[in-house]
Amino acid sequence: MAAARAALCVAGAALSLYALHVERAHAQDPSYRAACDLREGVSCSHVFGSRWGRGLGLVEPLLGKDSVINLPNGALGLLFYGLQGILGPIRGRAASVLLLASSLASALASLWLAAILAFILHDLCLVCLTSYGVNLLLLRLNLRRWRRPKTD
Secondary structure, three states: OHHHHHHHHHHHHHHHHHHHHHHHHHHHOOOOOOOOOOEOOEOHHHHHOOHHHEHHHOHHHHHOOOOOOOOEHHHHHHHHHHHHHHHOOOOOHHHHHHHHHHHHHHHHHHHHHHHHHHHHHOOOOHHHHHHHHHHHHHHHHHHHHHHOOOOO
16 A cells, blocks of 8 residues: 555646746746647646646635735645655554545545536546545545554
């Protein structure tokens, strides 16, 4: 399970770094086309450049576009995968609770953003969908860990 968690965290961090790169490049040059921009309707640049690409699309309407907590979703992903990677090897109930709670939050965020993709942006973001899959696999690992008999 440790190797699977490490692989998922590395994959998630790589996806998050790429999302940050695409968002930054698109902000500097709106005509930028990322490798994940396959055609109209299949474009991660469009998604990461939208208001939904920062703060899960929730921070801007509440606190403004320039709020310090209106972080790119890729940065939130890096924080999440870093937390998962750091806490994964730690034994004990507190680590298990934090792993499961953060995984549940990421699963809810993934469902939220998937709905935004489908019903608001009408776009297919391959990087996004892959990261949602990574999040769900981490949730599965964390649920298995939570259900293990407690010996700590």
